[in-house]
Amino acid sequence: MRIPSLAALVIAAASLTACASVNEAVSGPQLNPMGYPAQLVPQQQVYAPTPPAASANSLWRSGAKAFFKDQRARNVGDILTVQVDIDDKAQTQNTTARSRESDYNASIPKVFGLESSLGKILPSEYNASNGLSTNGSANFSGSGSVNRxxxxxxxxxxxxxxxxxxxxxxxxxxQEVRTNREVRELTVSGIVRPEDISSANTVRHAQMAEARISYGGRGDVTRMQAAPVTQNLMEKFSPF
Structure with a gap:
């Protein structure tokens, strides 16, 4: 009974995926629902009641966590600004050439005293004095360049x-931004030292360890720029 149930689940999941793909092709890509990162616990933020407004002559700012406390991010759930400023250039060029030739000859004049019998069994061209002979050659040349x-x-x-x-x-x-039928996605993650966070509660991407930055998109433009799946598979697994 489990096999039909599993097959039904697979068919249902495939149908939902197909419907989602058709809907995206017709209406364009949809934004993902807003939510906390998966590693953040608790999953739902508990909002505190709004504090009463201070008087005009008070030094206390409404919404401040503390009067003398540093407002930079330091606890789970705090928000800080990451500045991504990448300006990289790379240019390399490599050339490789290989050539190899081999020649090997060996004679077998005696084979356990059966050389005369081998001459009767083997074709008339058999010559015991030239029992083994091999030769081969190989050539390879390649070049590559990167300008990025x-x-x-x-x-x-x-x-x-x-x-x-x-x-x-x-x-x-x-972060997700939708323009017409194209969604631009930006994700960033990494490890930050509290000392590297500026007084404006910002940090540069170059100060993040294990930084993972992704900037891409999904939609009509991205789909047209991508090569077909079959072509990608052939280029990846083709032995030629």
């Missing part, structure tokens, strides 16, 4: 999802 330039300048708000034993912060952030 990347420039990205973005700002994204990230959430502290964890605090390491030494005090370093694990931050993650994501």
């Amino acid at each position: 330039a990347e420039k990205i300048s973005l700002t994204i708000a990230a959430v502290v999802t964890g605090v390491l034993p030494n005090g370093n912060l694990i931050v993650q952030g994501s």
Whole structure:
């Protein structure tokens, strides 16, 4: 009874995926629902009641967590700004050439005293004095070059999802922007030292350890720019 149930679940999942793909092709890609990063606990934020407004002559600012406390992110759930400013260029060129030739000859004049019998069994061209002879040659040449330039300048708000034993912060952030039928996605994650967070509660991507930055999209433009799946598979697994 489990096999038909499993098959039904697979068919249902495939049908839902197909419907989602058809809906995206007709209506364009949809934004993902807003939510906390998966590593953040608790999953739902508990909102505190709004504090009463201070008087006009008070030094207390409404909504402030503390009067003398540093407002930079330091605890799980705090938000900080990550500045992504990438301007990299790379240019390399390699050339490889290989050539090899081999020649091997060996004679077998006696084979356990059966050389005369071998002459009767084997064709008349058999010559015991030239029993083994091999030769071969191989040539290979290849060249490659890389000329790449990347420039990205973005700002994204990230959430502290964890605090390491030494005090370093694990931050993650994501952002989606939809323009017509194209969704641009930006995700960033990494480990930040509290000392590297500026007084404006910002940190540069170059100060993040284990940084993982992704900037891409999904929609009509991305789909047209991508090669077909069959072509990608043939290029990846073709032995030629």
